[in-house]
Amino acid sequence: EPEVTQTPSHQVTQMGQEVILRCVPISNHLYFYWYRQILGQKVEFLVSFYNNEISEKSEIFDDQFSVERPDGSNFTLKIRSTKLEDSAMYFCASSVYRQMNEKLFFGSGTQLSVL
């Protein structure tokens, strides 16, 4: 079964450093998402992306965050200057369409630790 893949599985960085988290969505999917989950808390929406532009974003997704689809397969999340509170599991997801009834396919996540 096709799956969403994320790399790396773990990333440790120093506060203030830039990180790029990478994802390969399922190949025939058109919508891509980033979610995050702080330890012990709920999964939170960050951003959705369609047709090479952001279609929705949450309040969490401020100017420190950016997303890009640099080629036909990768989808990246960049955090420009990491803060301690950015430590979380970051999940990439994709779906065929963007409708309220559309199920999301999630990757296994990147655990980001900011020291």
Add this chain to the structure above:
Amino acid sequence: SQKIEQNSEALNIQEGKTATLTCNYTNYSPAYLQWYRQDPGRGPVFLLLIRENEKEKRKERLKVTFDTTLKQSLFHITASQPADSATYLCALDGGGADGLTFGKGTHLIIQP
């Protein structure tokens, strides 16, 4: 403000019994509600979706109900097995600009 609440942080059930998990929401009018399973260190996995005009949906040992008057969904696992032990998340699309909104989840433990 909008809220999604799942009934308890942890639920212990004896193997073979039916596990019932609750999802309550306020200040939403969702057309759909979804349930996902999350194992430790893994991403959520889609299980079931139910529409507002559907009272009940089944898939193998899973059953979901949706009561838009009570603003509640119930998720049942019948003949539960230790392999069903996981965190179960309910999720709504609020229709705004916040994507799919998840509840905090219920950690289900099925004891042999």
